[in-house]
Each structure stands twice: as C-alpha cells, then as structure tokens.
Amino acid sequence: MSSQPSLKGSSFTLSVLQLDNRDAEQAIEYLAAKIAQAPNFFRYAPLVVQLDGSEHQVDFETLKRGIEALDMRIVGVTGWQHEALKAQIHGAGLATMQGGAATSQPTPSQAPSSHANKDAQTPARQSAMVVKTPVRSGQQIYARDRDLIVLGAVSNGAEVIADGSVQVYGALRGRAIAGAQGDTEAHIICHNLQAELCSIAGSYWLSDQIEPDYWQQPALISRSQDALQIETLQI
Amino acid sequence: MARIIVVTSGKGGVGKTTSSAAIASGLALQGKKTAVIDFDIGLRNLDLILGCERRVVYDFVNVLNKEATLKQALIKDKRCENLYILPASQTRDKDALTFDGVEAVLTELKEQGFEYIICDSPAGIEHGALMALYFADEAIVTTNPEVSSVRDSDRILGILDAKSRRAEQGLEPVRQHLLLTRYNPQRVVDGEMLSVEDVLEILSIPLLGVIPESSAVLNASNKGVPVVFDSEADAGLAYQDTIARLLGEERPLRFVQAEKKGFLKRLFGG
Ligand SMILES: Nc1ncnc2c1ncn2[C@@H]1O[C@H](COP(=O)(O)OP(=O)(O)OP(=O)(O)O)[C@@H](O)[C@H]1O
Ligand SMILES: [Mg+2]
Numbered sequence: 001m002s003s004q005p006s007l008k009g010s011s012f013t014l015s016v017l018q019l020d021n022r023d024a025e026q027a028i029e030y031l032a033a034k035i036a037q038a039p040n041f042f043r044y045a046p047l048v049v050q051l052d053g054s055e056h057q058v059d060f061e062t063l064k065r066g067i068e069a070l071d072m073r074i075v076g077v078t079g080w081q082h083e084a085l086k087a088q089i090h091g092a093g094l095a096t097m098q099g100g101a102a103t104s105q106p107t108p109s110q111a112p113s114s115h116a117n118k119d120a121q122t123p124a125r126q127s128a129m130v131v132k133t134p135v136r137s138g139q140q141i142y143a144r145d146r147d148l149i150v151l152g153a154v155s156n157g158a159e160v161i162a163d164g165s166v167q168v169y170g171a172l173r174g175r176a177i178a179g180a181q182g183d184t185e186a187h188i189i190c191h192n193l194q195a196e197l198c199s200i201a202g203s204y205w206l207s208d209q210i211e212p213d214y215w216q217q218p219a220l221i222s223r224s225q226d227a228l229q230i231e232t233l234q235i
Numbered sequence: 236m237a238r239i240i241v242v243t244s245g246k247g248g249v250g251k252t253t254s255s256a257a258i259a260s261g262l263a264l265q266g267k268k269t270a271v272i273d274f275d276i277g278l279r280n281l282d283l284i285l286g287c288e289r290r291v292v293y294d295f296v297n298v299l300n301k302e303a304t305l306k307q308a309l310i311k312d313k314r315c316e317n318l319y320i321l322p323a324s325q326t327r328d329k330d331a332l333t334f335d336g337v338e339a340v341l342t343e344l345k346e347q348g349f350e351y352i353i354c355d356s357p358a359g360i361e362h363g364a365l366m367a368l369y370f371a372d373e374a375i376v377t378t379n380p381e382v383s384s385v386r387d388s389d390r391i392l393g394i395l396d397a398k399s400r401r402a403e404q405g406l407e408p409v410r411q412h413l414l415l416t417r418y419n420p421q422r423v424v425d426g427e428m429l430s431v432e433d434v435l436e437i438l439s440i441p442l443l444g445v446i447p448e449s450s451a452v453l454n455a456s457n458k459g460v461p462v463v464f465d466s467e468a469d470a471g472l473a474y475q476d477t478i479a480r481l482l483g484e485e486r487p488l489r490f491v492q493a494e495k496k497g498f499l500k501r502l503f504g505g
Contacts, residue, residue, distance in 0.1 A: 134439060
C-alpha cells in the first residue's frame with residue numbers, strides 16, 4: 001500500500017439546507033427544531049446550504065455562526081448564480097460548490113449522513129439491504145446505492161426501490177423499481193411475477209405489458225438497449 | 236398478564252364490531268375477565284350489539300377527559316358476569332383520543348385485573364384506528380373474502396408492523412391473526428369471492444377463524460344479543476371455535492365447504 005497522499009473524486013450523501021426565503025435566523029430556528037428531534041444524528045454532521053438562485057442578500061456570517069453553534073458544519077454553499085454572491089460566500093470563509101441533485105433528505109432511521117458511496121475510480125461495493133418481513137400495501141422501501149432483497153412477498157400497493165437490483169423471494173404483486181439512479185445493468189428477479197409495475201433505469205412495464213406466459217412465474221427482468229426483456233427463471 | 240387485542244380491518248363494514256362483541260362475550264363466558272372498548276368515537280355501535288345502549292351514562296371520552304372515573308363508565312354486562320363494556324361517545328369528536336389518555340385507561344384496566352382487553356377499531360387508517368391499534372399486543376385482522384377488503388387488511392398489517400407501540404419500541408411484534416368474515420362457500424365455488432386459501436396466500440398470517448355469511452348475525456344485532464350465544468347458527472358456532480383457538484385450542488375449520496351437490500348432480504356431474 002502506498003503511503004503517498006492522493007486526491008480522488010468521491011461523492012457523498014449530505015444533508016442540504018434549502019434557503020429559499022433567505023432568512024438566516026429563520027433557517028437556524030428550523031434546524032434547531034430538527035436537531036431537537038434527533039440530537040445525535042445531526043451532531044457534527046456536514047451540511048450543504050442551497051440557495052434559490054436569486055440575487056437576494058444572505059447574511060452568511062449569521063448563518064455560519066448559528067449553524068456552528070448547533071454543532072453542525074457547513075461544507076459549502078450551492079445554488080448561487082451571481083459572482084457578487086459567490087464573493088460574499090468566500091468572504092464569509094465558506095466554500096462554493098456546484099451541482100448536487102437533491103434527493104429527499106436522509107432521516108435518522110437511515111444510514112449515517114456522510115458515508116462515501118461511490119468512488120471515482122473503484123466503485124465502493126455495499127452489501128444488499130435484506131428485508132425479512134413482507135412489504136405490505138402502502139409501504140415503500142428504498143435501498144440507496146445497493147441491491148434490495150425481500151425475503152417475503154411485496155403486496156399490491158407496496159413499492160420496492162433500489163439503486164441496484166431488486167430480488168423478491170416471494171410473490172411480487174406491487175411495484176419494483178431497480179436502477180433508480182439510472183443503472184441500466186440492474187435487474188429484477190422474483191419468484192412469482194404479478195407486479196403492478198416493473199422499472200429498470202426508467203424503462204418500465206405496467207402489469208398488462210407483461211407477457212401472459214411469464215405471469216405468476218419465476219422471472220428475471222433486465223434491460224437491453226432501451227427496452228426491458230424478460231426470461232423465465234430456471235431453478 | 237393482560238392481553239390487549241385490537242379488532243381492526245382498514246375497510247369499513249366488514250364485521251369488526253360484530254366480532255368484537257362476539258369474541259369479548261365468548262371470552263367472558265369462558266371465565267376470563269374481559270373489557271371491550273369502542274374506539275369508534277362518534278359512531279357508537281358496540282353497545283347496541285351488546286344490548287346495553289340504554290344503560291350508557293358515561294363514556295370513553297368522559298373518562299379520557301376526566302369527567303368520569305373508569306369505574307363509573309364501565310358497564311357490567313347482564314348476560315356474562317365477567318364482561319365489561321366501555322362505550323364510545325356519540326357526540327364528541329375523536330381528537331379526545333390521546334396517547335396518554337388511552338394508555339392511562341388501559342393501564343387502569345390491567346390494574347383492575349382484566350385478562351382480556353378487546354379494542355373495537357373504527358374503519359380507516361386515521362387517528363381513531365391508529366389509537367385503537369397502538370397499544371395492542373395482538374391484532375385480529377377482520378377481512379371479507381373480496382379484493383378491496385384484503386388490500387386494506389394488508390395495509391393495516393403494514394401499519395401494525397411499523398406504527399404500533401411494539402414496533403416503535405422494538406419489542407416483539409404485534410401477534411397477527413386473520414379472521415375471515417361473511418364467508419360464503421357457494422360464492423367462492425362460483426368464482427365470485429376469494430377462497431380461504433387465496434386470502435391466506437396474499438396476507439400470509441395465521442388463520443384464527445372463518446365466520447360464514449349468516450342471517451343470524453343481523454337477527455342477533457337487532458336483538459342486542461351477540462351471535463356467539465346462538466348455538467343453532469353456523470356463525471355462532473364459528474365464533475365459538477374462533478374463541479377456543481384464541482385460547483390455544485386446536486379446532487378444525489367448519490362451514491367452509493359449499494353444500495353437497497344433490498344425488499343426480501353427483502351422478503351426472505354439476
Ligand atoms: N357473518 C356475517 N353474516 C352476515 N352479516 C354480517 C356478518 N358479519 C357482519 N355482518 C353485517 O355486516 C354489517 C357490518 O358489521 P359490523 O358493524 O360488525 O362491521 P364493522 O366492521 O364494525 O363496521 P364499521 O367499519 O362501520 O365499524 C352489519 O350489518 C352486520 O350485521
Ligand atoms: Mg364497527
């Protein structure tokens with residue numbers, strides 16, 4: 001192993017504070033209330049501040065002091081569109097950053113807020129999320145950055161989503177969405193196909209688009225070119 | 236230890252109140268000290284089915300609001316010595332149901348030595364239904380053999396797994412039982428209703444009982460005598476079996492086969 005320092009690109013899941021009305025004090029109050037619900041989850045957590053792209057003034061000093069007083073740390077500010085604002089951000093000792101598609105914010109029941117999930121060179125592998133109970137109508141399960149394995153059935157009206165592949169050991173009667181972030185190599189495997197919807201990286205079939213021959217059979221669905229394809233599982 | 240059992244369904248009109256009254260009476264007949272609570276605030280019903288509507292002075296909401304003591308509000312059943320009813324309020328609104336208030340009532344019932352506390356849930360998945368199931372140790376998921384009822388039961392099972400006190404505190408999960416009501420074997424044969432097997436395959440929880448569709452149920456509620464007392468009726472006997480199973484006895488299913496075909500039909504095929 002090399003002991004040389006190295007600089008690599010890596011992406012992280014971060015909490016994003018949406019600062020639409022530009023009121024620093026109101027934002028801090030809001031954060032304080034959130035933290036009160038789950039103090040340990042937010043302690044020393046990194047935070048990105050997202051501006052709404054308008055020209056309005058923001059009191060970055062107050063924002064920074066307020067957030068640090070809450071034991072959180074601003075990683076950077078994104079969403080600025082004017083050079084003047086950028087200079088102000090830098091003036092407050094904060095970094096500017098670009099991009100970042102907002103997903104729904106992580107909640108305390110999910111994984112820690114800042115783990116590396118993908119490495120620019122060698123993709124970090126995460127083991128699958130395993131769900132041992134049936135997924136009932138009205139429930140939604142999301143396996144972020146990994147595969148999802150459901151040992152029971154997925155009911156009508158339930159939704160199982162993974163950035164990787166979805167495997168259902170029982171009957172799949174609800175909706176299955178694999179490759180939710182666009183991974184076209186992802187697949188859906190189930191032992192009894194009765195899905196309301198199957199989607200891989202945005203291509204989807206509704207139940208009536210599934211060939212009747214495969215209905216209620218064990219099946220493997222994958223994606224080739226832009227279309228879904230299906231084969232019977234021979235086990 | 237007291238067992239807190241919620242009778243729930245999601246869908247309305249499937250037989251929760253009928254079943255709560257029958258099961259509570261049946262348990263009391265077996266000598267178990269039983270309380271049955273009507274959580275359907277604003278649509279008081281349970282007291283009618285149990286035939287004690289004219290004896291309601293105070294109700295559940297009065298107790299929650301400390302306008303009456305639990306002792307004052309509990310109605311002692313006339314038929315079963317061990318049965319007590321806590322009626323719902325017909326006038327108040329269901330926001331009176333608070334976690335702390337309901338918990339205090341359940342705790343007091345336990346302290347008074349009740350062995351079974353049956354909670355008759357309102358339909359839906361809103362506040363009243365959530366309060367009825369929140370403290371439950373067990374759930375009797377009441378389902379009719381049709382697709383929409385099964386779907387709603389599935390939804391309720393998910394809520395029991397996620398939002399009950401047991402789920403929130405990481406305790407042993409709520410024990411789930413399936414009670415299939417208004418079952419009509421002939422309509423199953425005719426393909427108009429789901430079979431016991433169909434429902435079990437979708438919900439995959441243990442079966443507690445199958446209650447046949449029966450005119451005796453309506454008669455019983457009109458008279459204010461729970462159908463479990465009617466040993467002439469299929470539905471009464473099926474509830475008796477259900478209660479025995481709840482108490483740990485093994486009993487074979489009855490009344491799930493369509494009537495035998497006549498001699499000629501058997502000879503020549505139906
Ligand atoms: N086994 C049965 N056979 C025939 N009728 C039945 C049976 N069970 C219940 N019923 C009838 O169905 C109707 C609804 O029953 P019940 O009031 O017990 O349902 P519920 O689930 O409590 O309704 P709600 O959701 O409104 O509280 C009543 O008219 C009752 O008599
Ligand atoms: Mg009712």
